[in-house]
Amino acid sequence: MNMPGPEPLVTYTIGGIESGPPCCEPVPHLRIANLSIAYGSATVLDNMSLDIYKGCITALIGPSGCGKTSFLTALNRLTDLIPGAKVGGSVQFEGIDVLDPNVDLLVLRRRIGMIFQKPNPFPLSIRRNLELPLREHGIRHRDVLEYKIETALREVGLWEEVRDRLDSPALALSGGQQQRLCIARALVLEPEVLLMDEPCSALDPISSGVVEELIQRLCGRLTVIIVTHNLAQARRIANYAAFLWMKESVGKLIEFGQCRNLFEAPKHELTSAYVSGATG
Amino acid sequence: MHTLSDRAFTLSIWGAAALGAAAFLWLLGDLAWHGMAHLSWSFLVSEPLNAGRSGGIAPILVSTLLILAVALAAAIPLGLGAAIWLAEYTRRSGALGRSIRLSLDVLAGIPSIVFGLFGNAFFCVFLGLGFSILSGGLTLACMILPIFIRTSEAGLSAVSDDWRHNAAALGMTRASVLWHVLLPAAAPAVICGLMLGIGRATAETAALIFTSGYVDRMPESLSDSGRALAVHIYDLSMNVTGGDSAAYASALVLIVLIVFINTGALALSDRWLTRRITAT
Ligand SMILES: Nc1ncnc2c1ncn2[C@@H]1O[C@H](COP(=O)(O)OP(=O)(O)OP(=O)(O)O)[C@@H](O)[C@H]1O
Ligand SMILES: [Mg+2]
DSSP: OOOOSOOOOSOOOOOOOSSSOTTOOSSEEEEEEEEEEEETTEEEEEEEEEEEETTOEEEEEOOTTSSHHHHHHHHTTGGGGSTTEEEEEEEEETTEETTOTTSOHHHHHHHEEEEOSSOOOOSSBHHHHHHHHHHHTTOOOHHHHHHHHHHHHHHTTOHHHHGGGTTSBGGGSOHHHHHHHHHHHHHTTOOSEEEEESTTTTSOHHHHHHHHHHHHHHBTTBEEEEEOSOHHHHHHHOSEEEEEEEETTEEEEEEEEEHHHHHHSOSSHHHHHHHTTSOO | OHHHHHHHHHHHHHHHHHHHHHHHHHHHHHHHHHHGGGOOHHHHHSOEEGGGTEEOOHHHHHHHHHHHHHHHHHHHHHHHHHHHIIIIISOTTOHHHHHHHHHHHHHHTSOHHHHHHHHIIIIIIISOOOSSHHHHHHHHHHHHHHHHHHHHHHHHHHSOHHHHHHHHHTTOOHHHHIIIIIHHHHHHHHHHHHHHHHHHHHTOOHHHHTTTOOOOSOOSSTTSOOOOHHHHHHHHHHTOTTOHHHHHHHHHHHHHHHHHHHHHHHHHHHHHHHHHHHOO
């Protein structure tokens, strides 16, 4: 890959939003500086710096293997579970140094939730799936549990579908319902940031549309970072977009900006080629 | 050509299955044929007379169950603990875990007479427990531990990492993921390991002759010597002339006992699993 032109900037901060979506606040919620991720000796993401804005939906796009999932898992320290994973740089979240080894992971992960590519409810009943994380975080009162569970299920539009079978196994739900249950399971903890790793890629277009609408409704309340290979989807729902690309098999942030600008007036040739479908 | 070889293949696997089933049925039939006549309610509830030629097997049944109970009480918590440690707290490819797995595999293949001698030297003599139900049960525990640990560990390792990651992303502690998600998911393997262990333990003679002994009186406590069913069968068929029909009847009782215990274990784990899925 030999690409002429200047090296892309590494730090992006965008001033006040004039034309941006109304739900967004131009306040950085997560400040990521010089983030790099390596598995063993292989660096997969290098020197990534950007601000994630509060209440906004930020889409992460780029070819397979450029480190998008790795990036998300560094933000909630799920990388700790992967033997040999090393994360460098700094991530600031509401005054917390996320990469600090002494950070309280249980609290951090409650505040920064995550949805995975493959829907993965626990092999328990629908109710238990939502109750388990709540109980884990000290919420035990029966009425409070009931209320929170119902609210979360309503939020993902699942309540009417499952209200009569809350005690049946969650794995009997359809794929789309399972993914919405997983989203409810994350939302029930009332996180401030939601990391979504290709949440629609295993779903049919209709379920995918339902999830998409749901994400849009979260705008303003939660900061969402969503990885997607569906450029049209990114364009529809995201306020900001970041484009990653691999150079010599190391992922790099090429461009970050308001979603519209990135798609309609990309600053970098690689971005322009990628979003017009010529590469990647 | 193709369909011919296909048919031959189908036929041969059916043949193999039929042969296996036939061998078992023949064995069971033979036992029932010779043993039924001798079997009666009083056989089950009375003391053996005349070296077992007449009378019953009541004290032997009691000893067998006590030895089994001791073995399971020791093996289940230890074995589960070890399996959890191996599967969850050591690196899968780490040197320590690997060497422990290897030693367990070697232990699982050691002839039971060696365990008998070890049990005699360690429990009876060194710990001063003498010939007793306790010594016998603990020796059996040593014998079934390797296979129980390995099957349980395999079951835990086979549980998809996705659930571990999901649970971690929800801020759940390792212990509660284990208890609420991983152990129930691994339960079939754990139960299978347990049943293999129970089968091996109830069929054991060599390990018990030197540890729990062959006194055929009713045991009054765990420190009394007690004769296990398998030892009784061995004694009747090898050392007691005219004890054949009593031996057959005892063997029939032994097989029925094993079937009962296994069905019971299955039913219990089923109930436990359904409770795990829905309980609050
Ligand atoms: N657990 C791991 N151990 C070693 N290497 C890994 C691990 N996970 C990911 N990688 C490597 O890191 C690189 C980036 O992977 P990552 O999953 O972050 O990419 P991605 O952008 O999410 O790709 P996709 O779009 O296919 O999901 C890949 O080259 C991958 O092989
Ligand atoms: Mg990915």
